[in-house]
Amino acid sequence: MNKITSGNLKKRRIKDTILNGITYLSSGISVLVLAAIFIFVFTQGFSSLSLDLLTGNYWANNYLTTVEADRNAPDCFQVPKELGEEVAFSEAWGVGFVDALDENKEPIVLIEYIDEASPFASLIDKSVHDRETKLSAEVGYQVERINYMGKDGHIKIVGNLMSNDAKQVAQALDQNAQSIQEMYFKTPGGGIRGSILATLYLIVVALLVSLPLGIAAAIYLREYASKNKLTGWIRSAVEMLSGVPSIIFGLMGVTVLFPITQLFGATTTNILLGGLTLAVILLPTIIRSSEEALIVVPQSLRDASLSLGASRSQTIFKVVLPNAIPGILTGVLLSIGRVIGESAALIYTMGTYVNDAPQLLSQGTSLAVHIYNIMSSEQPNFELACAISIVILVFVLILNISIKWISRRFHKAMQ
The missing domain is CATH 1.10.3720.10 (MetI-like)
Structure with missing residues (x-):
């Protein structure tokens, strides 16, 4: 039986050390790549996770509405105490708006609050032609367009299509709107x-x-x-x-x-x-x-x-x-x-x-x-x-x- 010389033993140890190093290095790179993927996915997507994403529809519903004739006039509503400072409340029409971002990170205006006596709670769906369907605007609706009659007798438009923010929409309704001619709402969409x-x-x-x-x-x-x-x-x-x-x-x-x-x-x-x-x-x-x-x-x-x-x-x-x-x-x-x-x-x-x-x-x-x-x-x-x-x-x-x-x-x- 050949004896293992100290030189051969040293070479074997060096070889084993190199192979172990390669193994650890490969494992470490794999773990780092996997960790990088997880970190990227969670940092990019965690902010978009919500219950609405999981339970909501992908396609938005569109509503073309007008206010019932006997309710189509400004009134005087008290600002609810529970509303935050980010909500722009229209005291003349009893509805609150808030700024938000859609699934494409574009700025939009959403309805955040509706008073029970608000004209926005007494709407007629104009998109149904064969019959008159009553509905109410709901919290979360996107305010795409509101056509209103101004004090000068001309029709004005505010909403997402005009790139207005929540404060501008509320101010326009309070300061100038005499009646609502037409409103175009959308549900958020983007759900899975x-x-x-x-x-x-x-x-x-x-x-x-x-x-x-x-x-x-x-x-x-x-x-x-x-x-x-x-x-x-x-x-x-x-x-x-x-x-x-x-x-x-x-x-x-x-x-x-x-x-x-x-x-x-x-x-x-x-x-x-x-x-x-x-x-x-x-x-x-x-x-x-x-x-x-x-x-x-x-x-x-x-x-x-x-x-x-x-x-x-x-x-x-x-x-x-x-x-x-x-x-x-x-x-x-x-x-x-x-x-x-x-x-x-x-x-x-x-x-x-x-x-x-x-x-x-x-x-x-x-x-x-x-x-x-x-x-x-x-x-x-x-x-x-x-x-x-x-x-x-x-x-x-x-x-x-x-x-x-x-x-x-x-x-x-x-x-």
């Missing part, structure tokens, strides 16, 4: 409620189709299939399928799966088509993760079950499969993450129209495609895109924690 619903639809459809097929395929490959060339070819095909670009699956979905959705009454690209396409994309992930979970189950459990008189199918479904659930849930988590982050295939199969009330047979956008829409417009909104990214990250984090908790419960139950 429809995209959140569409994403949930996609997750449900994709998992309902891919989970049974993927787990069944994994059970066959692990528990039933013989070790021959055919089984090897099937595994190779599954692995090759996982490397196909998702845009190819999108084209496949439009040409192959769209006729299936037509049987349910679909006439255009739709959420159901997107879910079926994602189910095909997820199959390799679910098959491989489920098969690995089955492999981890000790062979002794199978032998013990069979020795007690259980059949092969009873052993698989009552002994092996329950013990493999934690690993299968990991595959489910990876699949859900793939669904949330997918965009290329969905652009072909679901379209890019943001639908505030998505249905299975209608178009819609997932959260990832919603980000694509925002960033591909003429004026990309980095803040809103980052805010949606935060929603996706939080959603994935909650799913991760939930699945780990479920896995631990199953693991304890099987012990």
